[in-house]
Amino acid sequence: MEIFKNIGKIPFEGSQSKNPLAFRYYDAEKLVLGKPMKEQLNFAMAWWHNLCATGTDMFGPGTADKSFGATIGTMEHAKAKVDAGFEFMSKLGIEYFCFHDVDLIPEAADINETNSRLDEISDYILEKMKATGIKCLWGTANMFSNPRFMNGAGSSNSADVFCFAAAQIKKALDLTVKFGGEGYVFWGGREGYETLLNTDVKFEQENIARLMHLAVDYGRSIGFKGDFFIEPKPKEPMKHQYDFDAATAIGFLRQYGLDKDFKMNIEANHATLAGHTFQHDLRISAINGMLGSVDANTGDAQLGWDTDEFPYSVYDTTMAMYEILKAGGLKHGGLNFDAKNRRPSYTYEDMFEGFILGMDTFALGLIKAAALIEDGRLDEFVKDRYSSYTTGIGAKIRSGETTLVELAAKAAELKTPALPGSGRQERLESIVNQVLFNGAN
Ligand code: XLS
Ligand code: CA
Ligand code: CA
Numbered sequence: 001m002e003i004f005k006n007i008g009k010i011p012f013e014g015s016q017s018k019n020p021l022a023f024r025y026y027d028a029e030k031l032v033l034g035k036p037m038k039e040q041l042n043f044a045m046a047w048w049h050n051l052c053a054t055g056t057d058m059f060g061p062g063t064a065d066k067s068f069g070a071t072i073g074t075m076e077h078a079k080a081k082v083d084a085g086f087e088f089m090s091k092l093g094i095e096y097f098c099f100h101d102v103d104l105i106p107e108a109a110d111i112n113e114t115n116s117r118l119d120e121i122s123d124y125i126l127e128k129m130k131a132t133g134i135k136c137l138w139g140t141a142n143m144f145s146n147p148r149f150m151n152g153a154g155s156s157n158s159a160d161v162f163c164f165a166a167a168q169i170k171k172a173l174d175l176t177v178k179f180g181g182e183g184y185v186f187w188g189g190r191e192g193y194e195t196l197l198n199t200d201v202k203f204e205q206e207n208i209a210r211l212m213h214l215a216v217d218y219g220r221s222i223g224f225k226g227d228f229f230i231e232p233k234p235k236e237p238m239k240h241q242y243d244f245d246a247a248t249a250i251g252f253l254r255q256y257g258l259d260k261d262f263k264m265n266i267e268a269n270h271a272t273l274a275g276h277t278f279q280h281d282l283r284i285s286a287i288n289g290m291l292g293s294v295d296a297n298t299g300d301a302q303l304g305w306d307t308d309e310f311p312y313s314v315y316d317t318t319m320a321m322y323e324i325l326k327a328g329g330l331k332h333g334g335l336n337f338d339a340k341n342r343r344p345s346y347t348y349e350d351m352f353e354g355f356i357l358g359m360d361t362f363a364l365g366l367i368k369a370a371a372l373i374e375d376g377r378l379d380e381f382v383k384d385r386y387s388s389y390t391t392g393i394g395a396k397i398r399s400g401e402t403t404l405v406e407l408a409a410k411a412a413e414l415k416t417p418a419l420p421g422s423g424r425q426e427r428l429e430s431i432v433n434q435v436l437f438n439g440a441n
Helices: 037-041 047-052 075-092 111-132 159-178 201-221 246-255 268-273 278-287 314-326 348-375 377-385 392-399 404-414 425-437
Strands: 043-046 096-100 135-140 183-186 227-230 262-267 291-295 335-337
Touching: 037 348, 043 047, 043 075, 043 348, 047 075, 047 096, 075 111, 075 348, 111 159, 135 159, 159 183, 159 201, 183 201, 183 291, 201 227, 201 246, 227 246, 227 291, 246 262, 246 278, 262 268, 262 278, 268 278, 268 291, 278 291, 278 314, 291 314, 314 348, 314 425, 335 348, 348 377, 348 425, 377 425, 392 404
Parallel strands: 043 096, 043 335, 096 135, 135 183, 183 227, 227 262, 262 291, 291 335
Antiparallel strands: none
């Protein structure tokens, strides 16, 4: 049964189109730097926002009807969400989805019952995957909503809760493997603390690492060949979360010997909550060989919380795609729209238009990032900026063939150094504008 009845397959109509239900820039098969756009971008739908979230906030109930013709809280509704999700993805040409265990079914009081519901729904999802060719980008376990996780999952003070975290991860890994998923995400929603007065940080971090090692061992034992991901976030819901940003999470992985199996899943809105730009956390991940996947959304510059908006800033997506292209792409990753409509945008059309906005914004970002790379002036400038390290004493510093004594002698000989070359920030920003808006006049 068709759910989104008045909405057909979303066509590509080009930049002049005024049809709100058409792509203006995302042309799936168009080659950019030798690869079809759809492969450069690997778009994914987040089950939780798109099929579950209704716009509920702290001040009122949801505004969007996501019953899809069934009674909420039943397995019939779980199946209706699958029908809606696959119809939605097919109409938009989205080839991947991401899920939490409890996005798929109503959670039961007894974990055994929850697991049998997951078995039933995953058989149904698998049928749809086979029929449509749609794939799973990554799976995860929700270890932050249920009250048992009030003090975290791996970091909980309760060993019984730790067991439930382990059980959920085990099942979510089973499902990820059943779906042939490319990745498995740890977002440490409540892995952090509210006050140090009651918290043993070292103990908690050791336990989180233990849980991750157990997950890797189990995942590999059942044939999971993809990447594990940490998704950093500094705060919300906890005051202080342990995976603050990419640099912190990478340090943690290295400290506990998890860096061979894990990479980063960078969310734009989380990077900005940490006081960075999206581009910054992508760069930090990339230079450490840890750029895994991306949660594609945006926050709001005036609001200090996690608004999960559909990305609309072409400047931001250009700089993000610039990092991703220069890192050689996302091997087991993609761009997952961990994004939701604003509460007053509550119709089925809005669901589609949110994705069209996000997909077009990233398509433009890809085109413009490729143009920046082809233009070459940024790369050339950066290379030249460090050229004092290519010869003489600079080359010796880089190759490790010098000493503090020799360097001090060189300084004494120079007496006073010439100022470093201009950073030319304004010139470079102007180049970016030129590449973004060429053809504007
Ligand atoms: C919440 C996170 C979450 C993860 C998956 O802020 O973005 O949705 O992506 O658990
Ligand atoms: Ca996310
Ligand atoms: Ca978020």
